Amino acid sequence: MIRYQFFPRSHGITKDVEAVINCFKIVDNDISSDHLQLNSNDVLEKLRPHLEAIDYDVETGKSKNEKIPVPVLFGNNNEIDKSFNADALSKDGKIVIEVEAGRAVDNNQFLKDIFQACMMFEVQYLVIAVRNDYRGGDDFKKIYTFLETLYISSRLHLPLNGILLIGY
Structure with a gap:
């Protein structure tokens, strides 16, 4: 079952963010970690046609x-000096999507995703998709608790309008 939570919780989701949620709902049975053990590339492959239909560029491989x-950084003559790779990016460059599987919590990949999204030029929203069930643990709940603490404490202010956490 697809679960999601937008942070900060004091803001509602936009239509563009809702469109991403709907893509996950369409492929729910094909990616559900309740009965499947897909890696992140396999999940992204199932999502690709639906994300492309709502005008996203989607990673097609590792080359x-x-x-x-x-x-991330620009040099002389506005040439890109540094960039980070995204799993998917809206055509307007405002929403970045990262799909994680086993490394989401165990290797703190979600923290790297947050950092990188904060550094990306013109990105306003980050979508992090994680397994509901990973080796008997609930990655969605673990990251939810972290993000809840981050936003409630208000000690760290992110340059994003929000983060959408999706559990698949």
Whole structure:
């Protein structure tokens, strides 16, 4: 079952963010961690046609020309000096999507995703998709608790309008 929570919880989701949620709902049975053990690339492959239909660029593989680079630093003549790769990016460059599987919590990949999204030029929203069930643990709940603490404490202010956490 697809679960989701938008942070900060004091803000509602936009239509563009809702469209991403709907893509996950469409493929729910094909990606559900309750009965499948797909890796993140397999999940992204199931999502691809639906994300592309709502105008997203989606990573197609691991080679350089198949990745989605998002600018971070610019040099002389506005040439890109540094970029981070995203799993998917809205055509307007405002919403970045990261799909995680086993590494989401165990390797703190979600923290790297947050950091990178904060550095990406013009990105306003981050979508992090994680398994509901990973080796008997609830990655969605673990990251939910972390994000809840981050936003309630208000000690760290992120340069994003929000983070959408999706559990699949």
